[in-house]
Amino acid sequence: MKEKIQAFAFAAFLMIVFGAVGGAHGGEGQISAEPSMTLKQFVDYKKLLDEEAKSYRDFIQTFSIFGGAATLIFGAILAWMNWKTRSDVQIEVQKQLESIVKKEIERQFPGLEKNISAAVEDITRRMGLLEEDAKHHYEEHKNNLEGIVRDANARRAEINRMIVEISGSIRLFRSVRPEIDDEAPSLVSDNVRLLNILWVDDAPSNNAYPVNVLRSMGARITQVLSTNDAFDELVENSKASYNLIISDMGRGADYTAGLSLLRELRYRKFNTAYIIFCSARGEVEHKIEAANLGALAITSSTTTLFGEVTKVANSITA
Numbered sequence: 001m002k003e004k005i006q007a008f009a010f011a012a013f014l015m016i017v018f019g020a021v022g023g024a025h026g027g028e029g030q031i032s033a034e035p036s037m038t039l040k041q042f043v044d045y046k047k048l049l050d051e052e053a054k055s056y057r058d059f060i061q062t063f064s065i066f067g068g069a070a071t072l073i074f075g076a077i078l079a080w081m082n083w084k085t086r087s088d089v090q091i092e093v094q095k096q097l098e099s100i101v102k103k104e105i106e107r108q109f110p111g112l113e114k115n116i117s118a119a120v121e122d123i124t125r126r127m128g129l130l131e132e133d134a135k136h137h138y139e140e141h142k143n144n145l146e147g148i149v150r151d152a153n154a155r156r157a158e159i160n161r162m163i164v165e166i167s168g169s170i171r172l173f174r175s176v177r178p179e180i181d182d183e184a185p186s187l188v189s190d191n192v193r194l195l196n197i198l199w200v201d202d203a204p205s206n207n208a209y210p211v212n213v214l215r216s217m218g219a220r221i222t223q224v225l226s227t228n229d230a231f232d233e234l235v236e237n238s239k240a241s242y243n244l245i246i247s248d249m250g251r252g253a254d255y256t257a258g259l260s261l262l263r264e265l266r267y268r269k270f271n272t273a274y275i276i277f278c279s280a281r282g283e284v285e286h287k288i289e290a291a292n293l294g295a296l297a298i299t300s301s302t303t304t305l306f307g308e309v310t311k312v313a314n315s316i317t318a
């Protein structure tokens with residue numbers, strides 16, 4: 001088909017060229033000189049020939065331009081047809097090759113695609129089982145870990161409770177044996193009688209000795225058991241004008257209740273002098289934080305406690 005179109009295009013091009021040239025020569029043959037012309041007629045005849053020659057020259061030039069353009073067009077058409085034919089052949093060859101390869105694979109490896117699909121499904125199933133197993137182990141270990149944490153917290157609470165009980169026993173022993181601090185009362189100023197003290201401790205008996213000493217010297221002391229009771233007392237008996245608050249450290253489940261009370265007092269704009277009377281361990285662990293919150297002192301020593309109480313009393317008369 002390609003060769004027929006090329007031959008037709010070439011034949012059409014030749015017909016155009018030869019037709020134009022034949023027409024030009026035919027025109028020249030129609031004009032001829034008569035032997036009996038006068039000079040004037042001859043001049044006119046020559047002029048006519050020149051005009052005809054010029055007309056043919058113009059025609060030939062125009063035809064040459066159009067002929068060149070037509071040649072370029074035909075060449076482009078032929079090139080496109082050649083490229084299109086080659087592209088179509090390549091596509092067809094590719095299709096035939098793919099078909100041959102596919103048939104050969106099916107012949108050499110029957111059921112290969114089915115086997116691959118089965119293998120993929122098996123792998124997916126195994127991955128699902130592994131994922132479920134991992135989730136199961138994670139939940140199992142998570143529950144075990146939560147149990148360990150709860151047990152550790154319970155043990156910690158028990159240890160803290162024992163520490164509090166031991167500290168209370170030590171204080172009780174001191175209150176029963178006041179001679180171990182027999183020099184402490186001598187450190188207390190007579191100005192203690194000016195003090196109105198709010199003492200916060202959920203085990204008041206632990207403080208029997210220092211409370212009795214201070215009361216014997218004229219200090220007024222109100223004892224409450226909790227942080228809420230302390231605020232109720234401060235609000236309801238505001239006229240009492242407490243000038244010193246003494247608190248233990250741990251109360252109930254709050255092992256830093258003494259710091260919590262101080263923090264809340266400062267937040268509510270209570271600037272009352274504040275002393276924490278607690279165990280030696282509490283003194284070491286919370287000394288810096290108590291100072292940062294504005295505590296006057298934190299101590300486990302009755303002697304130190306009397307000294308700090310005296311400072312507050314003396315500041316009233318200063």
